[in-house]
Amino acid sequence: MNRVSTPWNEINAFLLECGSIRDSKEFCTYLMKHLDTFIAYDQARIYFLNDNRKVYDEVLFGVNKRWTKMYFEYYANVGGGRYSPFGRSMRNGKICNLPKAEDRVRDWTNCNNDEFIKDYLRPQGIQYSTGFMLHDIYNSPKATFIIDRLTNVRFSDYELNILNILLPHLENLFKNFYVPIPKNFNLDNVNKNIALLTAREREIAKLLMQGASTNNIGDKLCISTATVYKHISHIHEKLNVSSQQELLIKLMSGNKLNREDVSVCAVMDSERAN
Known part of the structure; x- marks a missing residue:
């Protein structure tokens, strides 16, 4: 292994900055943008998945969008999905122990020259x-992260060790970005906070709590996605929150959480399935 010492100060500063971010997409984007401090790459992709493990959004670094379009329209399904970036963490619907970073490296220079x-x-x-x-x-x-090298330089043991630490x-x-919510949560019990919202904003807040995506909310209420985001912005402003996570906590503040009556619900920037 490369004997260069581990940059603990830089790792600590990076993690502290990541921990200060209150939006999941912003978190992932910052993570990838600054990961090259530790692991150099030429291009990268982030794919965001809904509850059905379908991609609903992406962030690309140095990758032409036509390549991702081509991939998902065709190559992701070739050979039973053997080139899918999403298949290795789940088996029979259950989470598997993820391999170490060194076991996730793909050397494409020594692969069969298939399609x-x-x-x-x-x-x-x-x-x-x-x-x-x-x-x-x-x-x-x-969220799935893929990083590529276009030069014939392998990922070093030193880089992969840092990835294992991070x-x-x-x-x-x-x-x-995910918070506990009571199974029988009733938004109407939060009298103080809900009273600040208009009827439409209250409607949208309830749908957010139920796990509806912004697209689903627009379809259900027959309004555009842009209008949904506008209402959410007003909700955030009125309740003095800056993220969906803070919104959920604020709306739950009038309800008592019982340990035996808690289920888990994702904040909506992870986008529920359509």
């Missing part, structure tokens, strides 16, 4: 890839 390699990877110049997932408190994957902490921070 995926020849027509998808080679034109992009991808030679090495690695990645990881972040999960909710159900251990369901919610991942458990990033996983715990990411789970904080």
